[in-house]
Amino acid sequence: MRAQWTTASHIELAKESIDFMARFAQELGINVWLRRGGYLFLAGDEHTLRLLENGARLHRAHGLATRIIGAGEASELVPELDTGKFVGGSWNPDDGVVFPWPFLWGYADGARKRGARVETFTRVTGLDVEAGAVRAVRTDRGTVRADRVVIASGAWSPSVAAMAGVALPNVPYRHEIVSSEPLKPFLGPLVTMMGTGLYFSQSMRGEIVGGMGDPAEPPGLNQTSSLRFLARYARALTDLVPRLGQVKLLRQWAGCYDVTPDHSPILGETPGVRGLLQMSGFVGHGFMMAPAVARRMAGWMGGARDELFERFNVSRFAEGRFEKETLIIG
Numbered sequence: 001m002r003a004q005w006t007t008a009s010h011i012e013l014a015k016e017s018i019d020f021m022a023r024f025a026q027e028l029g030i031n032v033w034l035r036r037g038g039y040l041f042l043a044g045d046e047h048t049l050r051l052l053e054n055g056a057r058l059h060r061a062h063g064l065a066t067r068i069i070g071a072g073e074a075s076e077l078v079p080e081l082d083t084g085k086f087v088g089g090s091w092n093p094d095d096g097v098v099f100p101w102p103f104l105w106g107y108a109d110g111a112r113k114r115g116a117r118v119e120t121f122t123r124v125t126g127l128d129v130e131a132g133a134v135r136a137v138r139t140d141r142g143t144v145r146a147d148r149v150v151i152a153s154g155a156w157s158p159s160v161a162a163m164a165g166v167a168l169p170n171v172p173y174r175h176e177i178v179s180s181e182p183l184k185p186f187l188g189p190l191v192t193m194m195g196t197g198l199y200f201s202q203s204m205r206g207e208i209v210g211g212m213g214d215p216a217e218p219p220g221l222n223q224t225s226s227l228r229f230l231a232r233y234a235r236a237l238t239d240l241v242p243r244l245g246q247v248k249l250l251r252q253w254a255g256c257y258d259v260t261p262d263h264s265p266i267l268g269e270t271p272g273v274r275g276l277l278q279m280s281g282f283v284g285h286g287f288m289m290a291p292a293v294a295r296r297m298a299g300w301m302g303g304a305r306d307e308l309f310e311r312f313n314v315s316r317f318a319e320g321r322f323e324k325e326t327l328i329i330g
């Protein structure tokens with residue numbers, strides 16, 4: 001989770017979310033192991049460093065502690081880096097990592113205590129729409145009548161929306177990730193290399209967990225693991241941190257980024273289907289945006305005004321009013 005972004009909306013949503021993660025234990029009674037080790041974005045050339053400088057100026061205008069640092073200071077933060085591979089970077093010590101499972105359990109328990117019912121292993125098979133309004137959700141365990149339905153199905157959102165005859169522009173792309181054997185703690189920040197999309201951090205159990213985007217990845221709901229990824233990741237990682245060449249990799253998996261044309265979420269009303277609400281398109285950052293977006297969604301559904309749901313309405317693509325977020329990792 002990080003507040004280093006290139007658009008004001010993402011910075012503000014991330015700040016709100018991260019503030020909440022710091023209060024998670026008090027509010028939801030479960031420790032999410034928030035560790036603020038910082039995020040270090042590395043630039044391989046001067047042009048990329050200029051882009052990071054522009055970002056850092058915007059971050060400071062939003063009250064963040066982001067600084068541009070040289071290769072020397074980056075190697076003080078992470079001495080294992082090969083300083084010949086980058087010219088500097090963008091550093092925010094307040095970014096960090098949380099442990100996802102207690103985060104999910106905390107939300108589910110909190111919702112149950114407030115009267116929500118959580119139905120796991122229940123597949124949505126259809127959405128009933130009558131006279132331009134959503135009426136019911138059909139599932140493999142029965143039909144639930146509802147005049148408001150939120151589509152929050154991540155990379156599967158376009159297929160769920162299609163059940164109501166709605167086309168979303170989100171496209172799924174596989175992203176692979178891998179975990180090493182546990183090592184003695186040595187790595188404070190999450191490190192990412194601009195351009196290659198390489199990123200890695202050390203978990204609280206000591207594993208190096210990381211991934212890397214692949215420009216050759218075709219679109220699709222593919223969640224299989226590949227040797228190609230392992231080879232590309234291992235080369236990029238050991239190029240930047242030669243000492244990791246000896247490390248054994250233990251487990252590899254994959255998920256799908258839910259990619260929108262402007263790398264921003266799709267939120268709010270669906271034009272033409274009253275009561276069908278959208279909450280998808282979070283690319284590779286939906287976990288960290290969830291606290292802020294979900295809290296605002298609940299308030300907005302309860303009648304509070306919130307311009308977020310206008311700005312990120314799906315209609316923005318047809319109307320051409322969007323600003324692309326460019327600081328995507330992976």
Ligand SMILES: Cc1cc2nc3c(=O)[nH]c(=O)nc-3n(C[C@H](O)[C@H](O)[C@H](O)COP(=O)(O)OP(=O)(O)OC[C@H]3O[C@@H](n4cnc5c(N)ncnc54)[C@H](O)[C@@H]3O)c2cc1C
Pocket residue numbers: 001122123124125152153154155156160175176177211254255256257279280282283284285286287288289
């Ligand atoms: C490798 C990788 C690394 C990532 N790293 C980060 C990170 O560091 N930080 C971050 O913030 N984000 C990260 N993300 C992105 C993050 O995981 C997503 O943005 C986030 O999980 C989206 O949450 P969601 O609840 O909207 O959707 P999801 O978590 O995708 O949940 C959607 C759910 O809907 C279910 N579903 C689909 N169709 C149906 C149906 N017909 N009926 C019933 N259920 C259905 C699916 O099974 C799924 O459980 C990463 C993603 C990947 C793939």
